[in-house]
Amino acid sequence: MLKDQIRRVAVIGAGIAGAACAQALAQAGHQVQVFDKARGAGGRLATRRMAWRGEGGQPCETRLDHGTPGLAAHAEPFAAFVDQGLQAGWLAEWRPVLAEAGQAAGDDAVFHVPVPDNPELCRRLLAGVAATWSCAVDELQWRSPGWQLAAAGERLGEPFDAVVLALPPAQAAPLLGPHRSDWARHAALAPMQPCWTLMGVAAEHGAPAWTLARPAAGPLAWVMRNDARPGRQRVPGQAHWVAHARAGWSRQHLEQPPDSVLQQLQVAVDELLGRPVDWLHCTVHRWRYALPQPRLTAAGDAFWWDGAQGLGVCGDFLGGAGVEGAWMSAQSLAAAVRGWAHRAAEAA
Ligand SMILES: Cc1cc2nc3c(=O)[nH]c(=O)nc-3n(C[C@H](O)[C@H](O)[C@H](O)COP(=O)(O)OP(=O)(O)OC[C@H]3O[C@@H](n4cnc5c(N)ncnc54)[C@H](O)[C@@H]3O)c2cc1C
Incomplete structure (x- = not known):
């Protein structure tokens, strides 16, 4: 041949x-x-490694998945690739506890998440x-x-x-x-749609029972507990959050200074959780090209x-x-x- x-x-x-x-x-x-x-x-x-200082000045490191939150497979060849990853152990299933009107509302969504990081x-x-x-x-x-x-x-x-x-x-x-x-x-x-993403470590005072919220309105489209994802670092007393802003909000605020965006997204997270979050470290990342416009076809x-x-x-x-x-x-x-x-x- x-x-x-x-x-x-x-x-x-x-x-x-x-x-x-x-x-x-x-x-x-x-x-x-x-x-x-x-x-x-x-x-x-993407996964960001954040180096920061704790309250006593001690060095801390936290890794947060600030890019794609998870994969979903529809077409057969990609589903076969995902299955291969699940069997080999470099992908894991994540069944987040979904939030509805601020309350935990079950876990019927399944995402595939690369482990130990994106x-x-x-x-x-x-x-x-x-x-x-x-x-x-x-x-x-x-x-x-x-x-x-x-x-x-x-x-x-x-x-x-x-x-x-x-x-x-x-x-x-x-x-x-x-x-x-x-x-x-x-x-x-x-x-291409832009996306402002907040990544932060908070003191865990009465964190909610849900691990993924997809608010219907407001600046935020996705809010997830990173430390609830498979294979991710968990630290007692800390809650690790990643929040993605909506494409429209991100476009409107695309050229705003990061500090101002950070402040606005922190307020949005406070509102979602119904209390002020006690941030130990928090920052934002601007994705100029996060996703193409959604297609009408698969x-x-x-x-x-x-x-x-x-x-x-x-x-x-x-x-x-x-x-x-x-x-x-x-x-x-x-x-x-x-x-x-x-x-x-x-x-x-
Ligand atoms: C916040 C966010 C949320 C998302 N949510 C989802 C989701 O829920 N579901 C989903 O399926 N997808 C989601 N996506 C989209 C998904 O991540 C992308 O569709 C996919 O990863 C694109 O892969 P790619 O290889 O085409 O491009 P990219 O991943 O962008 O890869 C391009 C690479 O090219 C490199 N590069 C650029 N310019 C140069 C140069 N001049 N020379 C050398 N290298 C260069 C970059 O560093 C990069 O590594 C999300 C993305 C973001 C950012």
Whole structure:
């Protein structure tokens, strides 16, 4: 049987889309190198390590999941991937106690949560794949014999046969511009929802019995007890909270100073809990591009691939809002790249 031609592929972005695409291509025998501007994998599957000082000045550390709260699987291939993670132990089921009008109201929702933290999902996918961290790729040039990547004026290794961009659309657009201006225009216009997120450690005075609230009105869309999630740190006397603001509220307050946003979100949490929270440490994070606009259709397998140039794009803005859409988009792009490598072998 004819073997696929082995290709050198650069994957820019190590969120779920980049990690899934890189893994699929590496498993097919291609030489894959991942680049990410962050210090590690995960992207929006994020967990923040907060270092702070306790009342007596002692150093404390708390890890809070300030990105995706959990995965839900609908399509069969993604459900099979989630099952695999549950069986292997890098995903766990979380059945939060839901709040209704401030009271605990049962636990009929199920989320899948990477353990011990959110980025673990992408770390697992990238096990054995070469990666360069803290590297914001800002230039993509095609010069025979292949794609040359650069960051801050420095060339990144040898040329690649193909490049995959697995980035939020606003970050993909400038890299695409010189090569596919049609894609760049589309990406630059792809609407993304922002999200202001509060992360905090509070003294646990009579914390509520619920562990997840989804208020129907007000600034907050999601409020969860991080320390009630599977595999997370629990500290006696502390309650660990993560609260995500609604997209509309976040958009209205996008350029406000973090201190002002923090104050407003703390008031919203106080109102939800019906008492002032005794914060030991609290901060906010602004996600400029948290989620694509919700699609009317289910998550799908959309991606972009230009076989003549060896250039591809995947991610949630193509596959549909959320982790599932990003993963499906990545799997489909990887299949297209494998088909391209196979046809190159046939033609050789
Ligand atoms: C607050 C919040 C709540 C969410 N809630 C849910 C939810 O309930 N359910 C759900 O399914 N999804 C949710 N999501 C969305 C979900 O996290 C994303 O859809 C998914 O993680 C997107 O994956 P991705 O790989 O496409 O992009 P990303 O995870 O954004 O990965 C892109 C990567 O590219 C890197 N990068 C960017 N520019 C460069 C560059 N120039 N060079 C190198 N690297 C670069 C980034 O550092 C990042 O690691 C939420 C997201 C947030 C932030």
